[in-house]
Amino acid sequence: MVSSSSKLVLRISDLAYQWPGAAKPVLRVQDLGMTNEERVFLRGASGSGKSTLLAAIAGVVDVPAGSIAVAGTDVGQLKSGARDRFRVDHVGLIFQMFNLIPWQSALENVLMPCRFSRRRRERAGADPKLSALRLLDELGLSDPTLVSALAMSLSVGQQQRVAAARALIGAPDLILADEPTSALDEDAKTSFLDLLKRECASVGSALLFVSHDRSLEEGFDRVLDITEVNKV
Numbered sequence: 001m002v003s004s005s006s007k008l009v010l011r012i013s014d015l016a017y018q019w020p021g022a023a024k025p026v027l028r029v030q031d032l033g034m035t036n037e038e039r040v041f042l043r044g045a046s047g048s049g050k051s052t053l054l055a056a057i058a059g060v061v062d063v064p065a066g067s068i069a070v071a072g073t074d075v076g077q078l079k080s081g082a083r084d085r086f087r088v089d090h091v092g093l094i095f096q097m098f099n100l101i102p103w104q105s106a107l108e109n110v111l112m113p114c115r116f117s118r119r120r121r122e123r124a125g126a127d128p129k130l131s132a133l134r135l136l137d138e139l140g141l142s143d144p145t146l147v148s149a150l151a152m153s154l155s156v157g158q159q160q161r162v163a164a165a166r167a168l169i170g171a172p173d174l175i176l177a178d179e180p181t182s183a184l185d186e187d188a189k190t191s192f193l194d195l196l197k198r199e200c201a202s203v204g205s206a207l208l209f210v211s212h213d214r215s216l217e218e219g220f221d222r223v224l225d226i227t228e229v230n231k232v
């Protein structure tokens, strides 16, 4: 139900996707919507298409059939340069491959969206660096040595948290998170998830969080099994 203060951030209609060379489609999603007020947990078996769905929403793969509207824009209609700009303006990604820039520091990586997107910079507060440091601190990375360390010198769990801070900075409309807690210990997992949900709620970013780990479902506004939405 869309309340008067909520806005539709994601609307997928009649999406079909088949990997090049595959014998059959991996995704058939007739209708999926999310508002800015929703933190959604998407679960499903390995190989069921969860990561492919996130890649399609992020515009990382080309979707020939159907439409994926993010913040009212059909990402499939954008040419590649415009799609990249749109993504950095409106979407925060925490993917399995974190895509951090290895030779830049943790802090520089977090600030990256603000360098490429005026919208993210303007939404990151008067001093984006302070916002970046606050996010890193809340994610347990307050040690100045870690903040200034090159991304490639960080542990996988630390890199996951840097990727989360980078996704959150500048309040994008939609955050896509693909198994973002896989390298974290139990305590770090809980505080990471709490922060992610709290930050998204406070700035009004929708969160689509993908995981097999059903112990993480609690506290999400909606839990979806991929088989409810993917009718291949």
Ligand SMILES: Nc1ncnc2c1ncn2[C@@H]1O[C@H](COP(=O)(O)OP(=O)(O)OP(=O)(O)O)[C@@H](O)[C@H]1O
Pocket: 019, 020, 022, 026, 044, 045, 046, 047, 048, 049, 050, 051, 052, 053, 212
């Ligand atoms: N780059 C790719 N090229 C070709 N096929 C792919 C590619 N990525 C995924 N697939 C195929 O698409 C199907 C769905 O994979 P996907 O990674 O989306 O599943 P998943 O639900 O995210 O799995 P997991 O939970 O194991 O990460 C699989 O059969 C996989 O082999």
